[in-house]
Amino acid sequence: MFERGRLANDNPPRLRSFDDKGNRLDLVEYHPSYHELMRESIGSGLHVSTWQHDATPAPAPAEVARAARYYMVAQIENGHMCPVTMTRAAVAALGAEPGLAAQLMPKVGSATYDPRFAPWWEKTGITLGMGMTEKQGGTDVRANTTTALPSGDEYRLTGHKWFMSAPMSDAFLVLAQAPT
């Protein structure tokens, strides 16, 4: 595992903007070792083991058990822990939208890591990223200026995010100011 961590960090992700025919891709390619680390951590449930399939908290000692295993993985490689961490954390917000949670949780809860660049509904497992930080607002998220305006059943987001470090996530929890 340490060797995988070394290889993943010696071979950083690369942006592939276009495919061979010139079509826009915006694909971020990772070294196979990164995918192996993801496969291990997701296969062990580190991304979701504190949640049940309906996005409600799993019974004790789920948090403690996960924290102990997470601590061990943190000794090996931290880059892949980012999407693992964000996926688990984003489920807390997903729980506020039971309809959306019912659609996404079967994929989020999967122990099969699926790194394919494909729509989320075609994949066996998905990860969730976060778009919180703005240049003027890191720790102090109240300084964020991105807006979320209701548009039918959805929200229209307008703003600028910075530091979205897991760009190949299948969905993003985006923090924005909505009308009160």
Ligand SMILES: Cc1cc2nc3c(=O)[nH]c(=O)nc-3n(C[C@H](O)[C@H](O)[C@H](O)COP(=O)(O)OP(=O)(O)OC[C@H]3O[C@@H](n4cnc5c(N)ncnc54)[C@H](O)[C@@H]3O)c2cc1C
């Ligand atoms: C490796 C990495 C990956 C990341 N990935 C993501 C991502 O995927 N998505 C995303 O949205 N963000 C991501 N972030 C950004 C991260 O969330 C921010 O870096 C974090 O919120 C801190 O914000 P900042 O860097 O602007 O620091 P600042 O907010 O400028 O803080 C700088 C220092 O000031 C202190 N400080 C700030 N405000 C106060 C206060 N009011 N009182 C006392 N002390 C204060 C802080 O504790 C800190 O020590 C990532 C960051 C890192 C390092």
